[in-house]
Amino acid sequence: MRQLFCIFSSLRLTVLLLACSVLLVFWGTLAQVDLGIHEVQRRFFESFTIFLPVIPWHGHWLHFPFPGGYTIGTALLINLACAHFRYFCPSWKKIGIVLIHGGLAALIISGFLTSLLQVESQLWVSEGEKINYSESSRDNELVIIDTSNPEEDTVISIPLSLIKEPGVVEHAALPFQVESLAFFPNADLGLRSQNPNTPPTLATRGAGVKMDIAVMPKPVTYKDNEPNTATAYIKLTDADGEMGTWLVSNMIDERFPAQTFEHGGKTYRIALRFKRYYTPYWIELVDFNHDRYPGTNIPRNFSSQVRIVDPEASEERPVLISMNHPLRYGGLTYYQAAFANSDTTSILQVVKNPSWRLPYFAVLAIGLGLITHFAIHLITFLRKR
Amino acid sequence: MKRALPWVFLIIGIALLIQGMLPKRYATGFDVKCFAMLPIQEGGRIKPLDTLARNTLILLSGRQSIKLPDGARLDANTWMMEVALRSNIADQIPVFRIDNADILGLWGEAQSKQKYYSYLDLEPHFGVINEQAQAVDVEPQARSVFEKKLIQLHESLTLYHKLVHSFHPLTRSGDELEMEYAVWLESIHTGLDAIRLQQEGKPFDEEALNRFMLLADRYLELAKLSEVGITPPPPSIGKSEDDWNNIGQSLLDTILVNHLDPITLGYAKLLTSYNTGDVDAFNETLTLMHERTAEEINPGKLKFEYFFNNFQPFYRSLELYLMVALLAFFSWLGWARPLQRSAFWLLILALLVHTFGLIARMYIQGRPPVTNLYSSAIFVGWAAVLLSVFLERIYKNGVGSAVAGMIGFSTLIIAHQLSTSGDTLEMMRAVLDSNFWLSTHVVTVTLGYSAMFLSGMLAFIYIVRGVFTRTLTKEDARALTRMAYGTLCFATLFSFVGTMLGGIWADQSWGCFWGWDPKENGALIIVLWCALVLHARLGGMIRQRGFMVACIFGNIITSWSWFGTNMLGVGLHSYGFIDRAFWALVLFMGSQVLLMMLGLLPNYCWRSKLH
Numbered sequence: 001m002r003q004l005f006c007i008f009s010s011l012r013l014t015v016l017l018l019a020c021s022v023l024l025v026f027w028g029t030l031a032q033v034d035l036g037i038h039e040v041q042r043r044f045f046e047s048f049t050i051f052l053p054v055i056p057w058h059g060h061w062l063h064f065p066f067p068g069g070y071t072i073g074t075a076l077l078i079n080l081a082c083a084h085f086r087y088f089c090p091s092w093k094k095i096g097i098v099l100i101h102g103g104l105a106a107l108i109i110s111g112f113l114t115s116l117l118q119v120e121s122q123l124w125v126s127e128g129e130k131i132n133y134s135e136s137s138r139d140n141e142l143v144i145i146d147t148s149n150p151e152e153d154t155v156i157s158i159p160l161s162l163i164k165e166p167g168v169v170e171h172a173a174l175p176f177q178v179e180s181l182a183f184f185p186n187a188d189l190g191l192r193s194q195n196p197n198t199p200p201t202l203a204t205r206g207a208g209v210k211m212d213i214a215v216m217p218k219p220v221t222y223k224d225n226e227p228n229t230a231t232a233y234i235k236l237t238d239a240d241g242e243m244g245t246w247l248v249s250n251m252i253d254e255r256f257p258a259q260t261f262e263h264g265g266k267t268y269r270i271a272l273r274f275k276r277y278y279t280p281y282w283i284e285l286v287d288f289n290h291d292r293y294p295g296t297n298i299p300r301n302f303s304s305q306v307r308i309v310d311p312e313a314s315e316e317r318p319v320l321i322s323m324n325h326p327l328r329y330g331g332l333t334y335y336q337a338a339f340a341n342s343d344t345t346s347i348l349q350v351v352k353n354p355s356w357r358l359p360y361f362a363v364l365a366i367g368l369g370l371i372t373h374f375a376i377h378l379i380t381f382l383r384k385r
Numbered sequence: 386m387k388r389a390l391p392w393v394f395l396i397i398g399i400a401l402l403i404q405g406m407l408p409k410r411y412a413t414g415f416d417v418k419c420f421a422m423l424p425i426q427e428g429g430r431i432k433p434l435d436t437l438a439r440n441t442l443i444l445l446s447g448r449q450s451i452k453l454p455d456g457a458r459l460d461a462n463t464w465m466m467e468v469a470l471r472s473n474i475a476d477q478i479p480v481f482r483i484d485n486a487d488i489l490g491l492w493g494e495a496q497s498k499q500k501y502y503s504y505l506d507l508e509p510h511f512g513v514i515n516e517q518a519q520a521v522d523v524e525p526q527a528r529s530v531f532e533k534k535l536i537q538l539h540e541s542l543t544l545y546h547k548l549v550h551s552f553h554p555l556t557r558s559g560d561e562l563e564m565e566y567a568v569w570l571e572s573i574h575t576g577l578d579a580i581r582l583q584q585e586g587k588p589f590d591e592e593a594l595n596r597f598m599l600l601a602d603r604y605l606e607l608a609k610l611s612e613v614g615i616t617p618p619p620p621s622i623g624k625s626e627d628d629w630n631n632i633g634q635s636l637l638d639t640i641l642v643n644h645l646d647p648i649t650l651g652y653a654k655l656l657t658s659y660n661t662g663d664v665d666a667f668n669e670t671l672t673l674m675h676e677r678t679a680e681e682i683n684p685g686k687l688k689f690e691y692f693f694n695n696f697q698p699f700y701r702s703l704e705l706y707l708m709v710a711l712l713a714f715f716s717w718l719g720w721a722r723p724l725q726r727s728a729f730w731l732l733i734l735a736l737l738v739h740t741f742g743l744i745a746r747m748y749i750q751g752r753p754p755v756t757n758l759y760s761s762a763i764f765v766g767w768a769a770v771l772l773s774v775f776l777e778r779i780y781k782n783g784v785g786s787a788v789a790g791m792i793g794f795s796t797l798i799i800a801h802q803l804s805t806s807g808d809t810l811e812m813m814r815a816v817l818d819s820n821f822w823l824s825t826h827v828v829t830v831t832l833g834y835s836a837m838f839l840s841g842m843l844a845f846i847y848i849v850r851g852v853f854t855r856t857l858t859k860e861d862a863r864a865l866t867r868m869a870y871g872t873l874c875f876a877t878l879f880s881f882v883g884t885m886l887g888g889i890w891a892d893q894s895w896g897c898f899w900g901w902d903p904k905e906n907g908a909l910i911i912v913l914w915c916a917l918v919l920h921a922r923l924g925g926m927i928r929q930r931g932f933m934v935a936c937i938f939g940n941i942i943t944s945w946s947w948f949g950t951n952m953l954g955v956g957l958h959s960y961g962f963i964d965r966a967f968w969a970l971v972l973f974m975g976s977q978v979l980l981m982m983l984g985l986l987p988n989y990c991w992r993s994k995l996h
Contacts, residue, residue, distance in 0.1 A: 011920055029953070295426045326894075377874070
């Protein structure tokens with residue numbers, strides 16, 4: 001036990017872990033050329049182990065396991081804590097060191113928290129429009145929406161993990177069974193007349209049949225500016241038997257024939273779409289502005305004049321969101337990200353991260369610690385001379 | 386003699402500076418300097434024509450002046466005068482650099498000594514150049530050398546074409562141009578009348594209408610083509626800080642204000658007098674044009690920019706840094722005190738000039754010192770030199786001067802290499818448009834780079850002196866290690882604080898404290914490496930020599946973070962894509978690996994005995 005403590009608190013372990021971090025971060029940077037930032041983040045930094053291609057072998061790479069971000073982070077935390085108990089002796093001269101390492105621990109923890117809790121999505125809003133949800137640009141959901149009530153819709157959201165493999169899903173609020181016949185993480189959709197050699201469609205109702213859409217599966221892309229077209233065939237069955245099979249895809253949106261059906265006197269709509277996050281308030285875009293540097297097309301600033309309409313908190317006020325000046329409201333933060341439709345649609349990045357304040361405190365502690373520590377050293381050094 | 390030595394070198398240095406400040410003399414009598422100071426708006430800011438001339442010439446030819454076939458040299462401003470006022474002559478000046486055999490092969494020309502071609506030389510081949518350039522459809526990162534060079538040539542030709550059409554509609558002579566303007570003024574009246582009558586369905590003067598439409602179309606084409614604003618909008622229409630009018634817009638605005646813009650007319654008069662050789666009329670027109678623009682903008686700032694361009698402070702300090710480094714090296718062979726004193730005094734002079742250049746750029750651009758890769762090179766050098774001055778003041782052994790000279794020299798060379806892509810005082814994209822974060826995050830991170838390179842350079846001196854000479858005493862070695870250690874601590878502090886400030890900026894701007902972007906990762910690796918080295922030293926895992934070798938490795942890491950990450954072409958920070966520098970980077974890293982191996986040679990291979 002004592003020996004274990006010695007190992008976990010040793011400086012050698014610190015150096016080893018730091019060396020591993022350097023390698024991991026370096027590899028994680030190079031891998032972004034092929035995998036894109038998000039996939040790298042998932043595989044390298046938000047994982048316990050990663051298999052790295054190390055040795056070329058007959059045209060292939062031999063992969064070796066390497067500690068991922070979670071492993072190194074946890075080990076560093078343990079190392080830090082053990083070393084603190086082993087070496088700590090109270091002295092004003094050491095205050096810097098304590099601050100630095102305390103801050104570091106907080107920073108590592110905030111990294112864990114962020115990767116677990118942070119949710120990112122985008123809000124597209126056109127001038128004059130009111131929106132109360134934002135959409136993920138990567139995650140999808142299968143939704144069945146009861147649209148019978150003219151006042152409000154009831155949305156049943158089914159996570160994609162449940163339909164990735166063929167199988168049946170049941171939900172208490174749905175009077176029928178949902179069955180996934182096939183799922184494609186990425187695919188091209190086209191008209192069958194233009195793609196004659198594609199496998200026959202499984203769809204029996206909805207846009208897939210009406211437009212005779214052909215599905216051509218393709219590999220998942222990791223490019224940050226290229227979304228994956230998630231597509232599936234969904235069969236619905238009730239007590240009387242099969243109701244039909246629909247082709248659903250995040251590409252099939254309002255431009256396509258409506259995918260609606262009647263059941264038990266109610267009207268439903270089925271769709272596979274980018275995952276939506278609803279808020280109890282609305283964001284209305286009053287005006288979008290896009291300034292350029294004079295005589296050029298170099299953008300200087302984007303800003304959205306919006307209005308928050310929150311009936312629950314009976315709050316309604318105008319807000320200006322611009323580059324470097326986000327809006328924080330209802331636990332979410334809205335950042336000006338981009339624009340579309342010749343400057344009439346604003347795209348806001350929406351981030352939910354309950355732990356966003358932690359890194360600020362951590363950085364403050366480490367910064368202060370570094371300054372005190374090096375200042376104490378410098379003063380002693382100059383005194384000696 | 387020995388006492389006077391520092392003075393002698395200082396006077397040589399000052400003489401070099403004064404020589405750089407002297408205005409250029411022109412034999413023809415035309416006031417080229419006054420012409421070069423005419424204000425224009427391009428790339429989002431108002432600048433003297435001089436800046437446009439220099440940057441364009443560098444883009445086309447890679448140089449600031451051209452060697453003519455008869456051996457004479459043409460400076461950027463005289464070239465600009467030909468482009469703006471005598472395009473038939475300008476078309477014959479060889480400014481387009483082509484050094485790729487495959488491009489010459491497009492029209493069956495074998496590569497020869499000739500590197501520069503004129504517009505007229507290339508005119509017969511426009512068809513094939515255009516056709517081939519259109520056929521290149523891969524992303525910039527994936528292009529072959531031939532494709533890159535081809536696109537570059539195509540862009541150069543377009544740029545030149547636009548520039549020729551930026552000051553007046555092309556005509557055969559100055560008289561003809563002034564006549565055209567007179568006809569335009571007159572036909573506005575009759576033409577508008579004719580249009581009104583036509584719309585009302587009444588009989589109208591068809592000839593007047595046609596003449597008006599013909600000229601209006603011609604000016605509309607110009608308005609679409611040129612990217613250089615030559616005159617502020619007429620006072621009744623806009624303000625001088627708005628979009629300036631290019632030649633086409635200015636002529637079209639005549640319809641609204643009913644008189645020709647004085648600057649536009651001025652360029653026509655310059656054209657006439659330059660072509661007829663009327664020096665007095667030429668210079669007089671220039672004076673009038675300056676009087677007109679002085680009503681709208683601050684001419685002092687343009688004059689200053691002209692002086693800055695002409696003085697080339699970074700080039701001057703580069704020369705001085707080289708002298709400093711040499712003096713410091715020689716001081717270790719003998720005459721230590723006087724040579725070290727000379728080096729130090731010159732170093733101060735070089736730093737002053739360097740500082741002047743840095744502040745001048747900040748004044749012209751209205752921005753903190755680091756805004757792009759070019760300015761980061763200037764700043765990395767400046768900060769490292771400043772730190773070395775302190776080291777030299779403390780240790781007084783020539784080491785500070787030597788590293789300052791070497792870092793100052795090499796970073797300014799890097800900056801020079803980076804300056805060939807156009808105006809280095811470019812506008813900031815919206816995301817980066819925050820003076821607060823530019824001056825905190827970017828400056829601190831760059832200070833971290835400076836300190837990393839400085840510690841690496843100190844280690845370089847330690848290893849080279851130790852392995853190849855007997856001059857490294859135990860005391861020197863200890864002093865060098867102390868310097869490198871202190872600098873590395875400084876680097877740790879600034880790299881860490883800078884990186885974290887970047888995190889805060891990112892959190893403020895797009896809600897993500899840390900996004901694992903290549904540039905962020907690069908900075909993180911620096912911090913991790915510093916922490917590793919400091920802990921390894923603390924735990925006794927490395928001693929003096931190991932520490933120095935680790936500092937050299939710091940050079941590799943820092944150069945990766947500074948340049949390598951930009952070459953990946955991914956992420957938010959990849960604003961300065963520079964594949965040209967790839968091999969330079971590989972070479973640098975290779976040299977550092979070699980140095981590390983030298984440093985790891987067993988003790989008996991070292992000529993200085995430290996043990």
